[in-house]
Amino acid sequence: MRTLHKYLTTDLLKVAVMSTAAFTLVMTVIGILEPLRKQGLAAREVVAVLGLTFLLMLSLTLPIATLFAATIVFGRFSQDNEMIACRASGVSTINVLKPALWVGAAVTFISLLLSNVVVPQMAKGAGVALYANMKGVFFNVINRRGTYDELDAVVIRAEKADIATSTLTGVVVIEKRSEEQPKEDQYGNLVRDKVPFVVASQARVLGFAQTPEGDTYVRIALADARGALQDQLGIQRSGIVEWGPLPNPIDKSFSMWSDWATLWAAMKNPTRYAEIGKSLREYRREISNERFAREFVETINTGRPYSALRNETTSYEILADEAELDGPTTVVLRGNVAPDGSGIPVTVRETTDGKTILRTSRYGTIETGWSAFRNGSMVTIRLETPDVLDTSDPDALPRREQAWVKGGDLALPPHIIREQNEISLRALLDNPGQFTSDPAMISHIRFLRQDRVPKLNNGNIALMHFRVSYGASCFLMVAMGAALGLMFRGGQVLVAFLLTLIPAAAVLLMGLMGKEMVRNPDVPRGIGLICIWGGIFLILAANAIIYWRLSKK
Numbered sequence: 001m002r003t004l005h006k007y008l009t010t011d012l013l014k015v016a017v018m019s020t021a022a023f024t025l026v027m028t029v030i031g032i033l034e035p036l037r038k039q040g041l042a043a044r045e046v047v048a049v050l051g052l053t054f055l056l057m058l059s060l061t062l063p064i065a066t067l068f069a070a071t072i073v074f075g076r077f078s079q080d081n082e083m084i085a086c087r088a089s090g091v092s093t094i095n096v097l098k099p100a101l102w103v104g105a106a107v108t109f110i111s112l113l114l115s116n117v118v119v120p121q122m123a124k125g126a127g128v129a130l131y132a133n134m135k136g137v138f139f140n141v142i143n144r145r146g147t148y149d150e151l152d153a154v155v156i157r158a159e160k161a162d163i164a165t166s167t168l169t170g171v172v173v174i175e176k177r178s179e180e181q182p183k184e185d186q187y188g189n190l191v192r193d194k195v196p197f198v199v200a201s202q203a204r205v206l207g208f209a210q211t212p213e214g215d216t217y218v219r220i221a222l223a224d225a226r227g228a229l230q231d232q233l234g235i236q237r238s239g240i241v242e243w244g245p246l247p248n249p250i251d252k253s254f255s256m257w258s259d260w261a262t263l264w265a266a267m268k269n270p271t272r273y274a275e276i277g278k279s280l281r282e283y284r285r286e287i288s289n290e291r292f293a294r295e296f297v298e299t300i301n302t303g304r305p306y307s308a309l310r311n312e313t314t315s316y317e318i319l320a321d322e323a324e325l326d327g328p329t330t331v332v333l334r335g336n337v338a339p340d341g342s343g344i345p346v347t348v349r350e351t352t353d354g355k356t357i358l359r360t361s362r363y364g365t366i367e368t369g370w371s372a373f374r375n376g377s378m379v380t381i382r383l384e385t386p387d388v389l390d391t392s393d394p395d396a397l398p399r400r401e402q403a404w405v406k407g408g409d410l411a412l413p414p415h416i417i418r419e420q421n422e423i424s425l426r427a428l429l430d431n432p433g434q435f436t437s438d439p440a441m442i443s444h445i446r447f448l449r450q451d452r453v454p455k456l457n458n459g460n461i462a463l464m465h466f467r468v469s470y471g472a473s474c475f476l477m478v479a480m481g482a483a484l485g486l487m488f489r490g491g492q493v494l495v496a497f498l499l500t501l502i503p504a505a506a507v508l509l510m511g512l513m514g515k516e517m518v519r520n521p522d523v524p525r526g527i528g529l530i531c532i533w534g535g536i537f538l539i540l541a542a543n544a545i546i547y548w549r550l551s552k553k
């Protein structure tokens with residue numbers, strides 16, 4: 001008996017290893033490896049990602065491949081009349097099937113270990129490898145396409161990219177714009193806002209920085225930069241900018257690569273989800289813009305100048321007779337000047353290295369918004385037909401400008417940014433009304449909490465159940481494959497393949513369908529979970545019937 005079991009186990013393992021290797025390698029190359037190679041990964045990173053992907057695919061293909069192997073081995077065993085010889089020697093059918101049950105139990109353990117422990121741990125290492133070669137990916141994409149359009153805010157184009165010297169030649173940077181509707185001008189014509197862009201003769205990639213949230217940004221030094229709306233963008237002829245975040249293939253499938261501890265942590269604190277965290281950080285920036293606008297209005301309306309705006313070289317002091325909000329982040333400034341010149345006009349005092357330029361107007365605005373080019377919230381000052389006087393020159397005479405715009409490099413005051421960083425993302429998600437009075441923002445955050453978070457949590461729950469159910473199905477599928485092989489003499493590859501499809505399709509289809517049902521908040525979670533485990537119960541019932549019949553022989 002021991003010899004028979006050893007013979008069957010050896011044959012089963014041999015076929016299972018070969019079929020698993022073939023199935024897994026094909027799925028790895030087709031599904032993951034080639035797209036990553038096209039992104040320009042170096043050999044070391046390709047090996048790291050290949051190892052991760054191979055193990056992930058192995059956890060999926062191992063049950064099916066072992067089922068396939070069991071059908072072939074035991075089908076051939078029956079087809080060669082060895083089963084008849086065993087029965088003639090008094091060996092029962094169930095005894096003959098014991099090696100398949102042992103191998104099925106081992107495959108179940110390995111599959112559960114791979115999907116729940118090994119793959120998540122290797123994903124962390126692959127993520128480090130991808131980050132280490134982010135520069136290579138960046139330069140490879142530009143050399144191949146001439147354009148890098150994977151950033152959220154801007155598109156970078158270059159005629160040449162030299163990774164050896166970290167330089168880009170013939171650079172054009174264009175701000176991305178959403179699908180916005182054209183606006184009507186004063187004559188009723190439909191027009192679109194101008195799209196800002198910057199052209200630079202050369203740019204040097206200084207490096208890549210990673211935020212605490214895991215986002216990666218590229219730092220670029222532009223040389224001889226110029227372009228449309230450059231003043232509003234705050235891009236100097238030569239300056240350093242930071243753009244991002246750069247994509248990470250692993251981050252796009254957060255749940256698939258995560259271990260149970262990470263999945264549970266995200267369910268307890270939804271701000272750990274990349275989608276939720278990114279949206280809340282954007283809302284937190286908008287709240288800071290609102291706070292600045294309200295602080296500015298309060299300061300002006302109490303008769304005091306606002307003097308907290310400055311860039312690296314220049315400070316700005318703003319005074320007006322009246323200020324009021326025109327939306328959450330826009331301030332309208334009005335002056336009150338009598339015919340004799342008395343009163344308080346809208347005044348902007350610009351001081352650079354002891355030199356002061358005074359601009360006065362009857363009307364102006366202060367606008368705050370996110371700058372893609374500066375990767376931060378920026379303030380823009382606008383004055384209509386201001387009178388300009390250089391107070392440092394006693395002989396200077398006032399002159400009038402058509403309009404004056406200063407923006408792009410005026411960041412929010414440091415204390416506003418500090419208050420922004422102190423806002424807890426979890427507190428913002430739970431109680432947005434504590435931080436903002438904007439009804440649209442409150443509605444959007446409530447939508448995240450009441451719609452997106454439940455869907456993401458349900459997705460995690462579905463994934464955890466699917467991992468366990470699919471792993472547990474290994475034992476049942478191998479047991480069924482061996483029994484079907486004996487019953488139908490499936491030694492031929494085609495017959496074995498067709499027999500394999502039946503239980504594998506039942507487990508996969510019902511599991512995937514159940515995952516989608518659990519993710520859908522309109523479907524009771526229990527129905528989706530029943531569907532995920534339904535394939536297991538069907539195979540269990542089928543196995544009970546098949547083995548009952550075989551036990552009679």
